[in-house]
Amino acid sequence: MRRSPRSTRPAHPVPLRLMHWIGVYAMGCMMFSGWTIYNASPSLPFVFPHWTALGGWLGGALAWHLGAMWLLMLDGLAYIVYGLATGHFRRHLRLSSPPDFARDLGAALRFRLAHRLGHYNAVQRTLYAGVVAVVVLQVLAGLAIWKPVQLQWLVDLFGQYPVARHIHLALMLAIASFVVVHVSLVAIHPRTLKSMLASVPMESEEQP
Amino acid sequence: MTAPHRRVAVKPDDLASELARASRRGFLRRTLSLGGLAMLSGCDLSTHSGVDDALRAVLRFDDRVQAALFSRQRLAATYPAADITRPFRFNAYYPDWQVRAVPDNWALHVTGRVGRKQSWTVSELMALPQESQITRHICIEGWSQIGQWSGVPLRVFLQRTGADLGARYVAFRCYDGYSTSIDMASALHPQTILALDFDTRPLEPQWGAPVRLRIPTKLGFKSAKNLEAIEVTSRFPGGYWENQGYDWFAGV
Numbered sequence: 001m002r003r004s005p006r007s008t009r010p011a012h013p014v015p016l017r018l019m020h021w022i023g024v025y026a027m028g029c030m031m032f033s034g035w036t037i038y039n040a041s042p043s044l045p046f047v048f049p050h051w052t053a054l055g056g057w058l059g060g061a062l063a064w065h066l067g068a069m070w071l072l073m074l075d076g077l078a079y080i081v082y083g084l085a086t087g088h089f090r091r092h093l094r095l096s097s098p099p100d101f102a103r104d105l106g107a108a109l110r111f112r113l114a115h116r117l118g119h120y121n122a123v124q125r126t127l128y129a130g131v132v133a134v135v136v137l138q139v140l141a142g143l144a145i146w147k148p149v150q151l152q153w154l155v156d157l158f159g160q161y162p163v164a165r166h167i168h169l170a171l172m173l174a175i176a177s178f179v180v181v182h183v184s185l186v187a188i189h190p191r192t193l194k195s196m197l198a199s200v201p202m203e204s205e206e207q208p
Numbered sequence: 209m210t211a212p213h214r215r216v217a218v219k220p221d222d223l224a225s226e227l228a229r230a231s232r233r234g235f236l237r238r239t240l241s242l243g244g245l246a247m248l249s250g251c252d253l254s255t256h257s258g259v260d261d262a263l264r265a266v267l268r269f270d271d272r273v274q275a276a277l278f279s280r281q282r283l284a285a286t287y288p289a290a291d292i293t294r295p296f297r298f299n300a301y302y303p304d305w306q307v308r309a310v311p312d313n314w315a316l317h318v319t320g321r322v323g324r325k326q327s328w329t330v331s332e333l334m335a336l337p338q339e340s341q342i343t344r345h346i347c348i349e350g351w352s353q354i355g356q357w358s359g360v361p362l363r364v365f366l367q368r369t370g371a372d373l374g375a376r377y378v379a380f381r382c383y384d385g386y387s388t389s390i391d392m393a394s395a396l397h398p399q400t401i402l403a404l405d406f407d408t409r410p411l412e413p414q415w416g417a418p419v420r421l422r423i424p425t426k427l428g429f430k431s432a433k434n435l436e437a438i439e440v441t442s443r444f445p446g447g448y449w450e451n452q453g454y455d456w457f458a459g460v
Contacts, residue, residue: 041349059453067266150277
C-alpha cells in the first residue's frame with residue numbers, strides 16, 4: 001500500500017478530539033448509570049449485569065445520571081455550535097446519495113472500503129450523522145421523562161410518559177449498537193484511534 | 209484495631225467506629241461499584257469522598273434548576289376514570305405485609321411556624337373544602353400508574369392553620385416511621401392535597417390511611433402516606449429517602 005501524501009492539517013482538529021472524549025466519558029456515565037436506573041424497575045424481561053452498574057443503587061445512579069447529563073448537554077451543544085460554525089457538518093457529515101451509500105456499504109461489508117483519515121465515506125457519514133441525531137432525540141426523551149409535568153409539551157412529542165420512557169430505552173439501545181459497530185471498526189483500523197488521540201495529519205482525498 | 213497483641217478479635221468499640229465510618233461513607237460506597245470504578249480509573253480510595261461530595265453538589269444544583277422550572281400555575285395532566293390503573297400497585301419502604309393499622313386516638317398534629325398548633329381529627333379534615341383528582345403517580349424507579357385521590361388542598365389547610373406561607377418548607381412525619389418534606393411553592397400548588405379518599409373510598413392503611421399527601425408535581429416518594437404530623441419550617445427538614453441520597457426537590 002502506498003503511503004498517502006501528507007498534509008499539515010490534522011485529521012481531527014483539537015476541539016473535535018476534546019469534545020469526542022468528553023462525550024465518550026459523559027455518554028459512558030449516562031449509559032452505565034441508566035442501566036442501574038432501569039434495573040430498579042425493569043420494564044422488559046431482562047436486567048443489565050450488576051458489574052456494569054454505575055452508582056451502585058438507584059439513588060447513586062440517579063445522582064450520576066442527573067449530573068453527567070449536564071456534561072453531555074454542554075458537550076453536545078458545543079459540538080453542534082462548532083459543527084455548524086466551522087462547516088464541519090457540511091463538509092463531513094452531509095449524507096451521501098443513496099447509490100454512493102449502497103456502493104460504500106457493499107464495500108464495507110466485504111472489508112474493501114478504503115479508510116482515509118480525515119475523510120468520511122458514505123457509511124461513516126450516515127452512522128455519524130445518525131448517532132448525532134439519535135443522541136439529540138435521546139436527550140429530549142430524557143428531559144421528557146425527567147420533567148413530564150413541567151415539560152408536558154415535550155412528553156406530548158413522544159406520546160405519554162410510559163411511551164417516552166420506552167423510547168428512552170430504545171434510543172439507548174440504538175446508541176449502544178452504534179458504539180459496538182464504531183469500536184469494532186476502530187479495532188479493524190487502529191490508526192483511527194491514534195488520529196482521535198494525537199495530531200495525525202489528514203490523508204489525501206485520493207485513493208491510496 | 210492497631211494494637212498488635214490484643215486478645216479479643218473484635219470489641220464493640222472497634223465495631224462502633226467502623227460502623228460510624230461506614231455510615232458516613234455509605235452513600236459513596238453505594239455509588240461506586242465496578243462500573244463506577246471503570247468510569248473513574250485513576251481515582252484511588254482516598255479520593256472517593258471527593259466524588260461523593262461532587263455528586264451531592266450536582267444534586268443541589270439540580271434542585272435549584274428544578275425549583276426554577278416549577279410553576280405554580282402549571283398543572284399535572286388529569287385523566288378520565290377509565291384510565292385508572294387496576295390493580296393499583298402498593299409501594300412503601302417496607303413490604304405490604306408490614307402495613308400498620310391507624311393508631312388509636314390518631315390526630316394530625318400541626319407544628320412549627322403556624323398560628324394554631326392544633327391537632328386535627330379525620331372528621332374535622334372532612335369538613336374542609338375537598339378537591340378530587342385523577343393523576344399519574346410517577347415512581348423514582350420509573351414505573352407509573354394512574355389513580356384517583358380526593359381531599360383537602362394543602363394550601364387551604366395551611367391557610368386554616370394560620371401557617372407562615374413565607375416559610376421555606378413543609379415537612380411530613382408518618383406513623384409508619386416515614387418522613388419527607390417539600391418546598392412551600394409546591395405545597396401551595398392547587399393539585400397538592402391532603403388526601404382522605406383513594407378511588408372514591410376512604411383511604412385504607414396500605415393506601416395511606418387516614419390521611420396522606422398527594423402531590424402529582426413530584427415523584428411518588430414525596431406523596432407520604434399515613435401522616436401524623438405536619439411542620440411548617442425554614443430549617444431544611446430532609447426526609448427518609450432524601451437523607452440517603454434521593455434528590456430532594458424530586459419534581460416531575
